[in-house]
Amino acid sequence: MKKMHYLLGALALGAITLTSCSDDDNESNDVGIAGTYELEAVNTETATDFNDDGTEHSNQMEESGCYDAGRIKLNSDSTFTYTITGILIDTSDGSVGCKESFQASGTWEIQTGTSNNAVISAAYEDQNGDDQVITLVKAGNQLTYTEDNILSTYPDRNDDGEAFYNSGSTTYVFEK
Secondary structure, three states: OHHHHHHHHHHHHHHHHHHOOOOHHHHOOOOOOOEEEEEEEEEEEEEEOOOOOOOOEEEHHHOOHHHOOOEEEEOOOOEEEEEEOOEEEOOOOOOEEEOOOEEEEEEEEEEEEOOOEEEEEEEEEOOOOOEEEEEEEEEOOEEEEEEOOOOOEEEEEOOOOOEEEEEOOEEEEEEO
């Protein structure tokens, strides 16, 4: 009987020890967030007919192939790369082309949430050497980033078909 009490006591002590350990993994970012997210949509505040085919779209990826190489890769060590793509308008002569893609590197951290639903802060240095911080919202396998400030613009065309940058918000949707 003494052996039975000793065994039960050892089991109880072991259970308490195992369940009371802290989770050291909380010091790093959740691995479920890590991965490569491909740009799937560039949604603008208003629909445009940037490719002049007579059909307006709010998803600018349907108006131009210039966004096709866009992606964000979040690494489990809290670093990331962001391939920035887009349309370039030369406002001096109205010519249009794809921006040269730029690959930014930086760090990210979870602000709130968990691997399936999280708000993530990502900091990097842009092609001009300026520090940038963007907020990514993760829902399932999708990351979104909304550019919505007083300087936010997106490509558009006026009634004469001339390219210009229109003021308004743009939401970038990335899929894992």
